[in-house]
Amino acid sequence: MVDVLLLLGSFLASYLGFALMALTLDRHWRDITDRPKPDRQLVLRIGGYGLLVAAFAMVFVSDGPSFGALLWILGLGAAAYALAMTLAWRAEWLRPLAHVVSQSAPAGAAAASPSPRRPPRPPSGVGTPPPGARRVARPPGAPPPGKRPPQRPPAGD
Amino acid sequence: MKRSFRLSMAWLHTWAGVVIGSLLFIIFWMGSLSVFDREIDRWMMPDTRFHAPETIQLDGIADDITALAPGSPQWGITLPTERAPMGRIFYQDTSGTFQRKYANLETGTFIPDQGTRAGTGFLYPFHYSLHIRWKGVGYWLVGLAALAMMALLVTGVIIHSRIFIDFFTFRPKKKLPRSTLDLHNLSGVLFLPFHFMIAFSGLVIFMNIYFPQGPNLAYGDTDVPRSEFFADIYGRYSRDKAEAPGPEDTASLDAMLAQSEAAWDDTPASFVRVWHPGDANSYFEVRRSGARTVHYPRQVFYYDLASGDIINEYSDSSPAVHTQRFLSGMHFILYDHWVLRWFYFVAGIAGCVLIATGFVYWMETRRKKHEKMGLKGVRIVHGLTIGSVTGILVATLAFFVINRLLPLNTEFLGLSRAALEIAVFYLVWVATFAHAFFRPSRAWLEQTWVIAGLSVLAFVLNGLTTGDHLFRSISEGLWAVAGMDLMLLFSAVVAALMARRLQKKQTSEPVPIKQAAAAPSPAPRVPKPEVAHG
Numbered sequence: 001m002v003d004v005l006l007l008l009g010s011f012l013a014s015y016l017g018f019a020l021m022a023l024t025l026d027r028h029w030r031d032i033t034d035r036p037k038p039d040r041q042l043v044l045r046i047g048g049y050g051l052l053v054a055a056f057a058m059v060f061v062s063d064g065p066s067f068g069a070l071l072w073i074l075g076l077g078a079a080a081y082a083l084a085m086t087l088a089w090r091a092e093w094l095r096p097l098a099h100v101v102s103q104s105a106p107a108g109a110a111a112a113s114p115s116p117r118r119p120p121r122p123p124s125g126v127g128t129p130p131p132g133a134r135r136v137a138r139p140p141g142a143p144p145p146g147k148r149p150p151q152r153p154p155a156g157d
Numbered sequence: 158m159k160r161s162f163r164l165s166m167a168w169l170h171t172w173a174g175v176v177i178g179s180l181l182f183i184i185f186w187m188g189s190l191s192v193f194d195r196e197i198d199r200w201m202m203p204d205t206r207f208h209a210p211e212t213i214q215l216d217g218i219a220d221d222i223t224a225l226a227p228g229s230p231q232w233g234i235t236l237p238t239e240r241a242p243m244g245r246i247f248y249q250d251t252s253g254t255f256q257r258k259y260a261n262l263e264t265g266t267f268i269p270d271q272g273t274r275a276g277t278g279f280l281y282p283f284h285y286s287l288h289i290r291w292k293g294v295g296y297w298l299v300g301l302a303a304l305a306m307m308a309l310l311v312t313g314v315i316i317h318s319r320i321f322i323d324f325f326t327f328r329p330k331k332k333l334p335r336s337t338l339d340l341h342n343l344s345g346v347l348f349l350p351f352h353f354m355i356a357f358s359g360l361v362i363f364m365n366i367y368f369p370q371g372p373n374l375a376y377g378d379t380d381v382p383r384s385e386f387f388a389d390i391y392g393r394y395s396r397d398k399a400e401a402p403g404p405e406d407t408a409s410l411d412a413m414l415a416q417s418e419a420a421w422d423d424t425p426a427s428f429v430r431v432w433h434p435g436d437a438n439s440y441f442e443v444r445r446s447g448a449r450t451v452h453y454p455r456q457v458f459y460y461d462l463a464s465g466d467i468i469n470e471y472s473d474s475s476p477a478v479h480t481q482r483f484l485s486g487m488h489f490i491l492y493d494h495w496v497l498r499w500f501y502f503v504a505g506i507a508g509c510v511l512i513a514t515g516f517v518y519w520m521e522t523r524r525k526k527h528e529k530m531g532l533k534g535v536r537i538v539h540g541l542t543i544g545s546v547t548g549i550l551v552a553t554l555a556f557f558v559i560n561r562l563l564p565l566n567t568e569f570l571g572l573s574r575a576a577l578e579i580a581v582f583y584l585v586w587v588a589t590f591a592h593a594f595f596r597p598s599r600a601w602l603e604q605t606w607v608i609a610g611l612s613v614l615a616f617v618l619n620g621l622t623t624g625d626h627l628f629r630s631i632s633e634g635l636w637a638v639a640g641m642d643l644m645l646l647f648s649a650v651v652a653a654l655m656a657r658r659l660q661k662k663q664t665s666e667p668v669p670i671k672q673a674a675a676a677p678s679p680a681p682r683v684p685k686p687e688v689a690h691g
Contacts, residue, residue, distance in 0.1 A: 007496055022325045066451040067494060074500035077348040080325065084343050088327040
């Protein structure tokens with residue numbers, strides 16, 4: 001039973017680790033949410049890699065070094081594949097994660113460095129549902145998100 | 158310099174892919190199926206669908222085998238496992254030909270011949286030998302493909318400049334060449350370590366075929382380098398016949414088996430064999446199974462059959478042998494680990510996706526240009542691709558369907574039942590090539606529908622002909638049968654979705670506006686082959 005949990009945990013950790021890394025990429029951030037992208041590349045990357053290492057630790061504990069290594073490598077591939085498919089078809093599932101990331105950013109972090117890229121896509125953009133259909137899942141206890149900037153994140157948001 | 162390097166790598170990637178891609182797809186497809194070869198066996202051999210016995214009885218069946226094979230110089234049994242619950246017996250008949258028989262080792266009864274080579278006998282050898290026996294050409298072709306796979310992976314990474322930016326990128330709604338390339342990159346990059354290792358370990362497994370001179374170098378100072386080499390790495394032991402009858406009462410095979418397993422920390426044995434049955438020098442061989450470790454162990458006990466004493470013992474311990482066994486064990490996946498087994502299957506199918514999307518991208522980017530230039534080659538590549546991608550899936554499913562249609566003991570035109578199944582496989586496969594060549598614009602779509610149809614048919618036939626429909630197989634815990642049925646249904650759904658997508662493309666945009674002036678052949682393309690095994 002513990003082994004099953006560790007295996008599931010390892011897969012989940014790989015998936016989340018890759019999700020954090022995907023959030024550092026402008027394209028995926030825009031697929032997931034309209035919010036301004038906080039400038040936290042380093043934190044996200046460290047968190048992402050940390051989770052991947054944690055994933056290895058879990059399979060190492062449950063299955064030992066040789067099975068663990070195989071499980072880890074294949075699990076990474078499968079998790080990344082799953083994440084890519086999530087981003088392609090159900091990007092909104094990752095919105096809570098993106099919001100946790102942007103809300104836990106230090107004050108002003110988001111404002112300090114607006115994404116230098118082009119403004120968010122129009123609502124009818126491919127790959128994202130219209131804004132009306134979105135249900136923003138907020139983590140419990142988090143302050144309600146302000147009105148989303150309709151346009152390119154202005155500096156004084 | 159850098160630019161030209163990348164260009165030359167792109168050239169290598171493209172042409173190695175086009176030339177060897179069909180072969181690679183076949184090997185990956187058969188390899189993915191081989192991950193579940195024993196489950197396919199259960200599905201195709203209904204009389205072997207039972208639970209592995211808790212205890213087995215060798216002494217009883219030994220007498221039956223001796224009666225069955227008088228004078229056979231040896232006989233052996235591959236012992237039951239969870240995945241293959243019957244004992245697989247082999248012996249030599251009076252003419253010296255090897256015969257095979259299955260038995261339930263709990264009850265000690267033989268199982269009637271199932272008339273099929275199924276997964277382990279047909280699909281799995283297809284994976285490593287392509288069933289080309291002539292001068293071992295099949296092995297060399299597979300080796301070449303493995304080498305090409307490694308070269309393709311390396312060159313693919315080199316030419317894929319945006320590897321980290323595109324790491325998770327898949328844009329299914331973009332135009333076809335783009336979404337295909339996304340899927341190609343994704344499948345290639347994410348499973349790169351696995352695909353590289355599987356190609357490499359595949360080569361290592363056949364080191365004796367690819368480097369036959371190795372033993373001669375290392376054992377050159379002995380009289381028989383090759384057998385010395387094999388004695389060292391496989392612990393091969395032999396004792397000549399005494400040419401005198403052995404004692405009436407021999408040591409108990411079950412006791413010797415139990416003693417061996419106890420010596421291996423209760424790891425089960427995989428195989429037992431009696432040499433020179435009935436002779437005074439008769440001896441008994443017990444091999445350890447690889448159920449518990451990634452590396453495939455070679456540990457053997459030899460017992461004197463008259464006394465029951467150990468006369469020889471082998472355990473691989475040298476680092477080189479251990480490395481080879483780790484790599485081959487990783488490839489063979491003979492250990493018990495369901496999660497890993499499924500991961501292997503997924504990664505194998507990802508390899509199929511990788512190869513198929515590579516083909517589709519190649520055709521998409523060149524078809525119009527080449528048609529304008531009047532080149533005939535594109536049509537050939539197109540036909541070959543369809544035949545080796547969807548075609549082999551159709552043929553595999555036809556193999557499953559015919560297995561459920563032919564009654565046991567069928568013979569036709571002098572062909573046994575097993576041979577008939579294989580004949581159907583090849584006939585259908587050839588037909589898919591012909592279909593692809595003569596109906597290039599419809600072949601993808603039509604063959605995808607055929608895949609969906611055959612999957613459903615195989616599923617239904619299993620329920621009708623064996624009574625082990627999905628509810629029963631699940632309630633009785635026959636997971637091999639249930640899993641196979643579920644995968645058939647899954648592949649039917651995926652194929653149907655894919656076919657509908659292709660159909661929409663074909664009807665809604667018969668002629669892309671931009672290229673209306675160019676050759677208006679609206680060949681539909683599969684963005685992704687059927688992600689399922691039949």
